[in-house]
Amino acid sequence: MLGAPKVKRPVRASQNGLSLDVAALEVYFFGFRSRRISGADFPMTEVAVPRIKSAAKRMRQGRARTVQNRTHRSALRTALRKVRAATGAEAVTAYAEAVKLLDRAAQKNIVHKNAAARQKSRLAKLVGTKAK
Secondary structure, eight states, X not given: OOSOOOOOOOOOBOTTSOBXXXXXXXXXXXXXXXXXXXXXXXXXXEEOOOSSHHHHHHHHHHHHHHHHHHHHHHXXXXXXXXXXXXXXXXXXXXXXXHHHHHHHHHHTTSSOHHHHHHHHHHHHHHHHHHHO
């Protein structure tokens, strides 16, 4: 026998009964994924850290862009909800704002250009029925 057999050990529980999953906490708080290292008494993680300077910069840029895209997408969804909820003249002004955000999102590839066109078409149809 070359070594001791590998045994799966459970994740230790904290004092309040919640499991301490370090990898999940890292993703939640720091926004990066990690990999589990097996064979330890407690959960250890291995984080992918680039050695090359340009790769580290690309990771930073990617994280920043992800946050920006999430913000834009959220604002876009809110504008779409406002159009659907509005009536009369409010619907027309909300539609104008939503079209502006949809065009910008399509231009920046946050949503596909055809998806943006489809959303605008559906909203225009909806606003047309509400304005009558």
